[in-house]
Amino acid sequence: MARTKDPAVRTMLIERAAHMLRTREPITLRSLVDGTGVSTMAVYTHFGNMDGLWQALRQEGFTRLKARFAAVAMSADPVRDLAVLVAGYLGNALDHPDLYRVMFDATFDLEDLQAADDTLEYLVQAARRARDDAGRLRADIDPLELATQSWAIAHGLVSLVANGPLPRQTLDYGVPMLTALFTSAGDQHDRCRASVEQGWTHLFPPGEEPEAE
Numbered sequence: 001m002a003r004t005k006d007p008a009v010r011t012m013l014i015e016r017a018a019h020m021l022r023t024r025e026p027i028t029l030r031s032l033v034d035g036t037g038v039s040t041m042a043v044y045t046h047f048g049n050m051d052g053l054w055q056a057l058r059q060e061g062f063t064r065l066k067a068r069f070a071a072v073a074m075s076a077d078p079v080r081d082l083a084v085l086v087a088g089y090l091g092n093a094l095d096h097p098d099l100y101r102v103m104f105d106a107t108f109d110l111e112d113l114q115a116a117d118d119t120l121e122y123l124v125q126a127a128r129r130a131r132d133d134a135g136r137l138r139a140d141i142d143p144l145e146l147a148t149q150s151w152a153i154a155h156g157l158v159s160l161v162a163n164g165p166l167p168r169q170t171l172d173y174g175v176p177m178l179t180a181l182f183t184s185a186g187d188q189h190d191r192c193r194a195s196v197e198q199g200w201t202h203l204f205p206p207g208e209e210p211e212a213e
Contacts, residue, residue, distance in 0.1 A: 018098035061103035083199025123147035
């Protein structure tokens with residue numbers, strides 16, 4: 001008889017496995033479920049086997065990032081929107097630091113190989129709008145290249161904060177870094193800076209700013 005799958009149990013096992021990986025705890029069927037109230041059969045029910053768990057673990061990071069991007073309301077200012085997406089990338093990593101670490105670990109396969117490309121495509125479309133619709137970027141700018149550069153800035157910054165040694169205030173460097181990138185792509189500096197700063201407010205909404213360290 002097929003066992004009923006419980007989304008809450010699946011999520012719990014994924015998050016527990018991610019945390020155990022980050023803290024370098026040995027992961028076995030028994031250690032994974034120890035103290036959770038579920039049996040080792042839950043791993044087979046939800047993932048098929050441990051290999052399926054590893055695939056789902058990495059996939060979950062991209063699934064949550066895609067959901068974060070999908071929730072971003074696009075505006076008439078695509079440069080602001082691109083900054084919002086970068087801020088969303090950072091926010092997702094800070095909210096889920098264990099999963100973020102696994103997302104880029106090639107040791108584990110993805111269930112859906114298209115997942116990473118799908119998340120990047122949100123940035124590509126914003127860059128394309130900035131070039132084609134708003135005329136903020138030069139005509140020779142490749143939206144994919146600019147999106148990848150934006151992603152690289154986000155990844156570099158958050159890697160130093162989410163699982164690294166630096167305080168959250170380090171993320172503020174994203175504003176001048178993105179402004180420099182978009183200005184080099186053709187945007188006007190003051191206008192660009194204003195758009196990026198507006199987008200950056202979505203990283204720490206009012207009342208959620210990090211305390212000074």
